[in-house]
Amino acid sequence: MSTVRAVTFDFWNTIVRADADQSSYRLRAWSDEYAAIGHPVDDATLRQTFRTVWEQHQAAWVRNEQYTGEQAAHAAIDLLECPVDQPTRARLVERFVTVGEDAGFGLCDGVDELIRGLDERGVPVGIVCDVGFTPSAGLRRILERFGLLGCFSGWSFSDEVGWYKPARQIFEHALGYLAVSPGEAAHVGDLRRTDVAGARGMGMTAVRYRGTHDDRTEGDEAHHVIDHHAELWSALAL
Secondary structure, three states: OOOOOEEEEOOEOOOEEEOOOHHHHHHHHHHHHHHHOOOOOOHHHHHHHHHHHHHHHHHHHHHOOOOOHHHHHHHHHHHHOOOOOHHHHHHHHHHHHHOOOOOOEEEOOOHHHHHHHHHHOOOOEEEEEOOOOOOHHHHHHHHHHOOOHHHOOEEEEHHHHOOOOOOHHHHHHHHHHHOOOHHHEEEEEOOHHHHHHHHHHHOOEEEEEOOOOOOOOOOOOOOEEEOOHHHHHHHOOO
């Protein structure tokens, strides 16, 4: 395998972890909005509605069909069947995709030192991320608040590229701005089906990070498995 000259990272549970239930932020925000227009919705109904649109997102993700947070918000509004005017609908959508950005997130252990260290040593880094309900603009804002956004040479977010992992297209997008061949790049992520399979399929070095989430599903294992981001230096001989 060639010497690694660039590294891409997954976002969720690889760079950033959720330290709080993000659906609870959405629930409170929507509960307030519906109460304000005189159509209060109970928490159990909201939870079930959010669960339904999340299941729709997960099914689309497996099929590699884009399903954005904005689409999920509109679907949830329709499922609730409460009459809302356009300004209220717009506020519900906005709060659905942005609520919680300022709270409830933390960095995975050691990832900030790793990313800054790679950047300081001239090793270009990128992101290859399957976006959930928080769009790429929100993910960039989170990285900026942690002081990491400027370390990246580019970003390959599924809602911008139009593909989810393990599709080749999203990895090819990242290799383009990193200006390296697949054999010269490593990808670090937590999921076997998307991160490991996608990197291996591209001919990249696959690294499974299990420090936040240990994926026990079936599938090929990565070339390297690490529990802390500091281990990447020796794993890739950087």
